[in-house]
Amino acid sequence: QEPVIANFIRNIIDDDLAQGKHSSLLTRFPPEPNGYLHVGHAKSICLNFGLVQGEAAYPGQCNLRFDDTNPEKESTEYAESIQADVRWLGFEWAGEVKWASDYFDALYQYAEALIQAGKAYVCELNAEQMREYRGSLKEPGKNSPYRERSVAENLDLFRRMKAGEFPDGSKTLRLKIDMASPNINLRDPVIYRIRRAHHIRTGDAWCIYPMYDYTHCISDALEGITHSLCTLEFEDHRPLYDWVLDNLDIPCHPRQYEFSRLELFYTVTSKRKLNQLVTEKLVAGWDDPRMPTIAGMRRRGYTPEGIRLFARRIGISKSDNHVDMSVLEGAVREELEHSVPRVMAVINPLKVTLTNYTEGVTAARSAGFHPNHPEFGEREVPLSAEIWIERDDFSDNPPAGWQRLTPGGEVRLRYSYVIKCDDVVRDAAGEVIELHCSIDHDTLGKNPVGRKVKGVIHFVAAAHALPIEVRLYDRLFSVPRPDAMKDEAGAEIDFKTFINPDSLSVVTGYAEPALAQAQAEARYQFERIGYFCADRHEHSASRPVFNRTVGLKDTWSK
Numbered sequence: 398q399e400p401v402i403a404n405f406i407r408n409i410i411d412d413d414l415a416q417g418k419h420s421s422l423l424t425r426f427p428p429e430p431n432g433y434l435h436v437g438h439a440k441s442i443c444l445n446f447g448l449v450q451g452e453a454a455y456p457g458q459c460n461l462r463f464d465d466t467n468p469e470k471e472s473t474e475y476a477e478s479i480q481a482d483v484r485w486l487g488f489e490w491a492g493e494v495k496w497a498s499d500y501f502d503a504l505y506q507y508a509e510a511l512i513q514a515g516k517a518y519v520c521e522l523n524a525e526q527m528r529e530y531r532g533s534l535k536e537p538g539k540n541s542p543y544r545e546r547s548v549a550e551n552l553d554l555f556r557r558m559k560a561g562e563f564p565d566g567s568k569t570l571r572l573k574i575d576m577a578s579p580n581i582n583l584r585d586p587v588i589y590r591i592r593r594a595h596h597i598r599t600g601d602a603w604c605i606y607p608m609y610d611y612t613h614c615i616s617d618a619l620e621g622i623t624h625s626l627c628t629l630e631f632e633d634h635r636p637l638y639d640w641v642l643d644n645l646d647i648p649c650h651p652r653q654y655e656f657s658r659l660e661l662f663y664t665v666t667s668k669r670k671l672n673q674l675v676t677e678k679l680v681a682g683w684d685d686p687r688m689p690t691i692a693g694m695r696r697r698g699y700t701p702e703g704i705r706l707f708a709r710r711i712g713i714s715k716s717d718n719h720v721d722m723s724v725l726e727g728a729v730r731e732e733l734e735h736s737v738p739r740v741m742a743v744i745n746p747l748k749v750t751l752t753n754y755t756e757g758v759t760a761a762r763s764a765g766f767h768p769n770h771p772e773f774g775e776r777e778v779p780l781s782a783e784i785w786i787e788r789d790d791f792s793d794n795p796p797a798g799w800q801r802l803t804p805g806g807e808v809r810l811r812y813s814y815v816i817k818c819d820d821v822v823r824d825a826a827g828e829v830i831e832l833h834c835s836i837d838h839d840t841l842g843k844n845p846v847g848r849k850v851k852g853v854i855h856f857v858a859a860a861h862a863l864p865i866e867v868r869l870y871d872r873l874f875s876v877p878r879p880d881a882m883k884d885e886a887g888a889e890i891d892f893k894t895f896i897n898p899d900s901l902s903v904v905t906g907y908a909e910p911a912l913a914q915a916q917a918e919a920r921y922q923f924e925r926i927g928y929f930c931a932d933r934h935e936h937s938a939s940r941p942v943f944n945r946t947v948g949l950k951d952t953w954s955k
């Protein structure tokens with residue numbers, strides 16, 4: 398395990414603990430259940446949960462809280478997927494899952510308290526007028542004509558909003574802060590709107606819903622969160638977070654700290670955009686292995702350990718966090734290198750007939766599943782009169798230094814004999830369709846006499862081969878920043894224009910018989926090719942399906 402890297406948040410926590418401000422932490426991860434989690438959320442999960450769980454833990458716990466204040470976009474499926482993803486990443490939340498909707502009554506009571514204190518009013522400006530009155534960065538806003546209503550009138554109207562007396566969108570409850578504030582978030586923000594929408598937990602009990610900024614700080618305070626960690630776009634919301642808590646009678650006032658959002662090149666990290674890919678069927682679903690979702694990465698074969706290693710490496714700071722895909726793949730690859738068995742499979746097969754193969758004389762050999770992990774066990778690697786080799790391992794016209802097979806040349810079959818290519822069979826078009834090779838029977842487990850054979854290639858014995866469907870995935874987009882592309886006139890181009898048409902190819906390959914036992918989600922290294930994972934949903938003993946997780950080498954940062 399790599400050492401934990403200090404960051405500004407850990408420094409703040411160290412100070413808080415040293416000064417006795419807290420004796421333990423309570424953090425929270427607060428997703429909105431409006432989509433599946435993506436790799437950016439993984440960063441936030443590894444931060445919030447990683448502060449209190451794992452090898453670098455401070456004493457404390459982390460809440461999982463659903464920010465369920467936008468009923469139209471939220472679903473139980475999303476909420477369930479989020480819980481599964483957090484657990485799969487290796488984390489566990491404190492007690493029961495929390496929901497912002499648990500606090501709807503409390504939030505409503507606090508709103509009445511703000512009205513009573515003359516700090517909130519019912520406004521009737523429509524969305525367009527509201528925008529006009531809000532002003533801009535350059536000019537102050539104007540007070541709403543409804544700003545000076547009496548407490549009694551505001552209370553009456555707010556209660557009637559709740560009782561369903563007014564149509565959707567006709568009134569809002571706003572905080573009375575400062576329409577001239579340089580921070581637009583403080584220009585009398587809306588904290589409640591009327592919306593008749595069915596909510597996944599409260600059903601039709603409410604027709605008014607609280608806004609995120611109002612809900613979030615109160616939820617944090619009610620739970621006793623010590624450090625409320627969010628991404629930098631909320632920096633300008635912090636004064637509002639603090640204003641609400643300063644103006645309410647809640648004993649706890651959590652502190653908000655912001656860090657930079659992770660952005661990965663060649664993909665998008667926005668639930669809204671990922672949702673478009675799913676609904677427009679440009680991918681096979683939220684967990685399509687090309688998706689940067691946690692469920693997609695899981696299905697592709699990424700390990701929780703690999704993703705956590707990635708999160709550690711990218712670190713936490715306030716500076717730009719655009720990261721190359723190769724950093725994620727590198728972490729995943731490094732972790733798989735030591736944790737999964739190695740087997741042989743051929744994904745672009747060329748038939749080889751072993752002309753002197755003799756049943757009962759030509760022997761099989763045992764081989765370990767991992768050179769450094771004898772505890773992974775071993776299996777017999779069979780041979781047969783016909784074998785499959787990788788088409789790329791034969792060349793008619795090899796470049797200098799070629800160590801694989803060539804007419805008249807020799808090569809060792811991994812864990813097996815040295816063979817020599819005696820004949821090349823071609824079809825009418827001249828395409829190589831088969832090789833005839835002879836075995837040197839005196840080379841099993843030892844070097845041939847009198848000459849050196851440097852090349853070693855992998856193979857699969859045709860008589861024992863397991864046909865497998867192999868899904869080869871490439872990057873989903875063909876440009877580094879698909880969501881930041883502009884045309885000549887400077888207009889934004891739809892990110893979906895840049896989907897890589899070759900992001901998936903499906904081939905039939907052959908694997909050694911040991912793979913017949915593979916369970917869904919089993920991970921392997923296919924020697925000399927890459928890391929593969931039995932598809933979580935579509936793999937079965939009768940139809941083996943393997944997804945390429947990542948190649949053996951970095952092919953991204955060329």
Ligand code: ATP
Pocket residue numbers: 426427428429430436437438440441464626627628657658659660666667668669
């Ligand atoms: P999206 O725009 O993709 O919907 P979001 O920020 O609206 O993302 P939430 O469900 O509100 O999604 O996010 C839950 C938590 O995850 C928040 O604290 C948010 O700051 C954090 N988070 C979301 N995206 C990223 C990211 N790319 N990098 C780091 N943290 C992120």
Ligand code: MG
Pocket residue numbers: 429
């Ligand atoms: Mg959000």
Ligand code: MG
Pocket residue numbers: 668
């Ligand atoms: Mg969002």
